[in-house]
Every structure is written in C-alpha cells, then in structure tokens.
Amino acid sequence: MGMLTTLVGTRLPPKYQKFFKLPERRESWKYPDTDDTLLGKAAIRWLGRHDTSGGVLRLDSGGEALGMRLGLIDRAERSIDIQSYLVKDDVSGNLVGLRLAAAADRGVRVRLLMDDALTQEVDAGLLSLDDHDNIEVRVFNPFPRRRSRLISFIANFNILNRRMHNKSFTVDNQVTIVGGRNIADEYFQSGGESEFIDEDLLAIGPVVDDVSDGFDEYWNSPEAIPMIVFDAMVPHSSVEESAEEGRKYLERHSDAPFLQSINSNLAEQFVEGDLPLLPAEAAVILDYPDKIRRLLPRSASITSTFLQQMAMAASKELIVISPYFVPQQPGVDFFAELVKKGVRVVIISNSLASTNHVSVHAVYARYRKPLLKQGVELYELRPHVGGGDSTTKLTLHSKVATVDRNKVFVGSFNLDPRSLYLNTEMGMGVDCSELAGSMAKSILDTLPDFAYKLQLSEKGRLEWLLQAMSGDELITTEPRTTWWRRFKTKLLSILPIEGQM
Numbered sequence: 001m002g003m004l005t006t007l008v009g010t011r012l013p014p015k016y017q018k019f020f021k022l023p024e025r026r027e028s029w030k031y032p033d034t035d036d037t038l039l040g041k042a043a044i045r046w047l048g049r050h051d052t053s054g055g056v057l058r059l060d061s062g063g064e065a066l067g068m069r070l071g072l073i074d075r076a077e078r079s080i081d082i083q084s085y086l087v088k089d090d091v092s093g094n095l096v097g098l099r100l101a102a103a104a105d106r107g108v109r110v111r112l113l114m115d116d117a118l119t120q121e122v123d124a125g126l127l128s129l130d131d132h133d134n135i136e137v138r139v140f141n142p143f144p145r146r147r148s149r150l151i152s153f154i155a156n157f158n159i160l161n162r163r164m165h166n167k168s169f170t171v172d173n174q175v176t177i178v179g180g181r182n183i184a185d186e187y188f189q190s191g192g193e194s195e196f197i198d199e200d201l202l203a204i205g206p207v208v209d210d211v212s213d214g215f216d217e218y219w220n221s222p223e224a225i226p227m228i229v230f231d232a233m234v235p236h237s238s239v240e241e242s243a244e245e246g247r248k249y250l251e252r253h254s255d256a257p258f259l260q261s262i263n264s265n266l267a268e269q270f271v272e273g274d275l276p277l278l279p280a281e282a283a284v285i286l287d288y289p290d291k292i293r294r295l296l297p298r299s300a301s302i303t304s305t306f307l308q309q310m311a312m313a314a315s316k317e318l319i320v321i322s323p324y325f326v327p328q329q330p331g332v333d334f335f336a337e338l339v340k341k342g343v344r345v346v347i348i349s350n351s352l353a354s355t356n357h358v359s360v361h362a363v364y365a366r367y368r369k370p371l372l373k374q375g376v377e378l379y380e381l382r383p384h385v386g387g388g389d390s391t392t393k394l395t396l397h398s399k400v401a402t403v404d405r406n407k408v409f410v411g412s413f414n415l416d417p418r419s420l421y422l423n424t425e426m427g428m429g430v431d432c433s434e435l436a437g438s439m440a441k442s443i444l445d446t447l448p449d450f451a452y453k454l455q456l457s458e459k460g461r462l463e464w465l466l467q468a469m470s471g472d473e474l475i476t477t478e479p480r481t482t483w484w485r486r487f488k489t490k491l492l493s494i495l496p497i498e499g500q501m
Contacts, residue, residue: 027220028220031078031079031109031172032209034077035174039075039076039077039270039271042270043175046204046270047204050279052279053205054203054282055203055205055280056201056282056430057277057278058199058435058439059199060200062187062261064263064266065187066092067264067266067267068263068267069096069169070099071264071265073171074099076172077106077108077172078173079170079173080100080108080110080171081113081169081170082111082112082113082168082183083164083169083215084112085114085165086119086183087126088183090184091190091250091253094250095250097125097129097246098247100135101132101239111219113164114138116142117163120145120149123236124237124242127227127228128241128242129242130227131238136226138225139227141159141162141292142225142229145230145233161500162292162423163422164292165423166424166426167181167182167412168211168426170208170215173208175204176203178410178427179199179411179412185258189261190256192392195392197381197397201410203282207428214286223289279432281431282430282432283429285303285409285427285429286302286424286426286427303419303425303426306427307401307409307415310403311334311338311403312338314338314343315341315342316344317343318338318402318403319401320415321398322414323395323399324350324360324414325349326367326415328367331415332374335371335374336374336376345375345376346376346377348379348380349378349381350381350395350396351382351452351478351479352485353382353480354383358485358489362493372456379453382450382451394450399411400443405440406431406433406436407432408429408436409430413426417498417499449467452464452466452475452479463476464479466479
C-alpha cells in the first residue's frame with residue numbers, strides 16, 4: 001500500500017467474463033507524499049496548533065456538505081478519490097462532475113468508484129468522464145448491459161444481490177468526508193419532492209490515510225470493473241461535449257432554490273485556518289470487499305462488530321439513528337440487556353409515511369412492540385415538518401450512534417440484515433465528548449418537532465404521540481398513510497423477506 005506506481009493487475013474473475021469483454025486492468029494506489037499541497041499544509045498547521053492527532057467537523061447541513069465537497073475539489077492538487085453507492089444526473093451530480101473535469105484538466109488524478117445497482121441512467125455521463133486522461137471510473141460488481149437488469153438479477157442473484165454501500169470522499173490524501181450521503185440532490189436538502197435527512201463527518205489526521213487504504217482495497221479488488229467495458233454498449237459524448245451539456249443543464253436550473261444554500265466558503269475557511277474543527281481521535285471502520293463473495297457469520301461483519309462493542313460500553317445513554325431498522329430477535333435482546341443495565345436506549349427510524357422502502361418497514365414493524373415492552377424509547381420520523389404548504393417528503397437517511405455523549409459513529413451502516421450480511425459498509429468512529437454531546441443534544445432536542453414517539457396503550461396497542469404547539473395528539477393508526485399503503489405493508493409482512501432487508 002501507499003505506492004505511487006501503477007502496476008499491471010491480475011486477470012479478472014471468471015464470473016465477470018461471461019458478462020463483458022474485459023480490458024487489462026491496472027492497479028493504482030494512494031499518493032503518500034501530499035504534505036506539500038495546499039490542503040496538506042492547512043492540515044499540518046491546524047494539527048500543529050492543537051494537542052491532538054486529528055480533527056473532525058460535523059456536516060449535518062446539506063448545503064454545507066455539498067459546498068465542502070465542491071470546495072475541496074477546487075483546491076485539489078494531486079488526487080481525488082470518491083466511493084459512492086449512487087450518483088445522479090441532477091444539479092449536484094452535474095456540479096460535482098464539472099468540478100472533477102476541471103480538476104483533471106489541472107492534472108489532478110481522479111478515481112471514481114461506483115456501486116452498479118443504480119448507475120444505468122448515468123452510464124453515458126460516467127463514460128464521458130472516464131474518457132478524460134486523468135479520470136478513471138470503475139463500477140463495483142456490475143450488471144450486464146446487454147439484457148434487462150431484472151433478468152440479470154434473477155439469473156445471477158447470489159452475485160448481484162450483494163452491493164457496495166460505502167461512501168467516502170478524499171482529496172489529496174489530506175481531507176476526507178465519510179457518512180451516509182450519495183451524490184444526488186435529495187441528499188443535500190434540495191427542497192424537491194423528496195429530501196433525505198443525512199449526516200457526514202469531515203476529518204483530518206491519520207484517519208484520512210486509513211480511509212485511503214480502504215479505498216485502495218476496493219479500487220484494486222477483482223469486483224471493481226473499469227467503466228470502459230461499457231464503452232461500445234452505451235452511446236456517450238466526449239468529455240468536452242458532456243461538460244458543455246452539464247453547463248447548459250445548470251443554466252436551465254440556475255433558479256433552483258437550494259443552490260443558494262450551498263456554502264462554498266468552508267474549504268477556504270479550512271485553508272485559512274478558520275474552520276471550527278474539533279480535536280478528536282477518529283478511526284475508520286469498514287468491511288472488506290470479500291464480504292460480498294460469500295455469506296458471513298454475524299461476527300465477521302467488521303462494522304457491526306464495532307458498533308456492537310461500542311454500544312456494549314454504554315453506561316448511561318445510547319442513541320441510534322437507523323433509517324432501515326430490522327434488529328431481529330438478537331437485536332431486541334441486546335437492547336433489552338442495555339436497558340436492564342440502566343442505559344437509556346433511544347432508537348429513531350422512519351415511519352411508514354416517511355420511508356422509501358415499504359418492504360423494510362413491513363419487517364421492522366414486527367419488532368416495535370417487543371422493543372417498547374423492553375423499555376426502549378422508539379421514535380419515527382414525520383414525513384412533513386413545519387407549517388405552510390410544503391409538499392417535500394422527508395425521509396431519514398442518517399446512520400448515527402452516540403454513546404454516553406462521549407463517542408459517536410457516523411457512516412453507511414443500517415441496523416438490518418442487509419448491512420450485516422450482504423452489503424459492504426463503512427463509517428467513522430470518533431472519540432470526542434464535544435462532538436458526541438452536541439450531536440446527542442441536538443437529536444433529542446429536535447425529536448418533538450421531527451418525530452412521533454411510539455408507546456403502548458393499556459391494551460397493548462401501538463400509539464403514536466405527536467407533540468405540537470397546539471397540544472399533544474394521540475394517533476392510533478400509522479400516521480399520514482393511506483389504507484392502500486397500510487394494506488401493502490401488511491401483505492409484505494407475511495412474506496419470508498427478512499434476510500434481504
């Protein structure tokens with residue numbers, strides 16, 4: 001690891017040879033000598049002024065999260081490594097794409113690693129980027145392109161059902177962003193029809209090098225297939241033509257309200273030493289790529305093992321945010337033991353009205369009463385918040401855990417079987433009482449405004465408590481849902497799908 005030289009890679013796995021005409025793939029690694037870059041010098045200066053090995057910053061605002069990414073791209077001098085589950089051809093996707101092309105024009109090496117579950121609609125744009133001499137795009141565990149995805153999925157279920165869910169964004173091997181956000185407008189509070197509530201952490205220090213090592217593991221893994229294999233299958237423009245199309249797209253959407261919320265000054269504040277980073281010890285936690293090659297026992301999931309150990313250490317309070325929450329019976333027992341130990345356990349997930357995956361909710365719903373009976377505090381996100389006529393549907397996407405207001409985890413990991421057994425995941429664990437304390441306080445303080453509190457009636461039936469300025473309201477059916485949505489959920493709940501959620 002850490003080598004600058006590009007090496008000729010080994011032959012790719014036979015399982016992909018029936019799908020594609022595979023090119024010779026070349027390995028590449030992080031740049032280890034970037035202290036002399038603009039971002040490197042800024043990181044060294046900040047660390048030199050603080051008695052700590054690292055620094056972190058919470059990016060809970062979508063405008064700040066996108067603005068920081070764009071600002072870091074603009075200040076890149078050596079390398080940009082992006083690992084993402086999803087990228088869309090929308091305003092944020094075009095902003096990032098144009099900045100990446102401009103950085104590559106300056107001589108910056110760009111490596112973009114995408115999971116292939118949802119890339120079909122942006123294949124042409126990714127191929128255009130890949131045409132640039134300084135940009136390489138790879139897709140992880142790709143689908144064939146010469147037949148329908150559904151047929152491919154059914155025919156190759158054991159291979160294609162396992163996805164890379166990791167998200168990281170690292171520039172010059174000096175600054176990294178790890179969290180739950182994909183590259184799409186809804187993750188940056190665009191105010192459209194759907195908006196995801198999400199979290200990222202920015203970090204400097206030794207953890208950045210560890211994130212880069214993890215990226216290299218995935219980039220050079222057998223499942224990371226060069227985008228060029230689709231070159232003859234998908235019509236696409238040159239990188240110059242695609243950039244011009246992107247600029248025209250942004251001009252047509254220049255009145256998008258969320259563009260005004262993008263804070264592009266954060267990266268400059270970091271360079272100037274004015275960014276309010278917090279001194280912290282941080283560690284990256286990630287599954288290795290071989291997790292998708294075989295079913296693993298629960299103990300073999302690195303992210304889940306870390307979270308379990310972190311939660312077990314709680315003595316006073318555990319707050320968990322998991323958009324897709326399927327604890328299974330071992331999870332219910334685990335949280336029950338913490339409650340018996342005197343730990344306040346607060347779990348926040350999506351409601352049926354806010355979720356974008358009804359099938360997950362159908363399975364999660366089985367565990368609500370058992371959790372409440374064990375003394376766990378359970379909250380569900382409201383789909384619409386505040387007054388006015390806003391039609392934006394809110395969906396929880398943050399994956400967060402805080403322990404005793406001293407430690408915090410932010411990443412891509414959901415507490416469900418898919419994250420445990422099927423997908424690869426990653427996150428960042430941080431030992432920082434100021435960060436963990438402020439996050440725990442802000443989460444708990446805003447719960448009455450953003451979530452329903454679940455409780456059991458005297459007859460043991462579920463109730464949703466809505467706290468509002470006009471007074472509390474007790475709701476006895478899934479709030480803000482139609483009978484049809486509830487009926488579909490009930491049907492799904494009887495299917496044997498729990499292991500896939």
